[in-house]
Ligand SMILES: [Zn+2]
């Protein structure tokens with residue numbers, strides 16, 4: 001089991017298993033969401049994700065195109081985001097407690113990356129994953 005929390009600790013959650021893989025997205029939305037060059041996140045099955053505290057403190061901002069940022073209403077940290085209509089939860093990796101042995105399996109939207117944001121793994125893509133399934137497959141999450 002792996003636990004995680006927001007900056008202030010109001011929002012707490014756990015995962016059944018430590019993620020082994022993550023991805024980075026370099027698009028302008030993820031850049032502004034995080035304040036750095038890219039997000040760094042993974043996806044877990046909804047059945048493997050548990051809220052422990054603070055779920056009611058979560059605020060949501062959604063762009064008309066569908067991009068959504070869920071964040072702690074107390075400290076503003078981006079928090080896990082259940083994918084609407086899909087049995088998965090998006091998890092920002094930096095919220096997890098303790099060391100994690102995980103590997104980057106994809107960089108996305110590299111065409112949108114800032115010139116000062118150079119980090120890439122072996123699998124990098126000019127655009128976003130075509131579908132959620134493509135991302136799930138890249139992350140090697142067993143169904
Ligand atoms: Zn917080």
Ligand SMILES: [Zn+2]
Pocket residue numbers: 025026027028029030031109
């Ligand atoms: Zn993005």
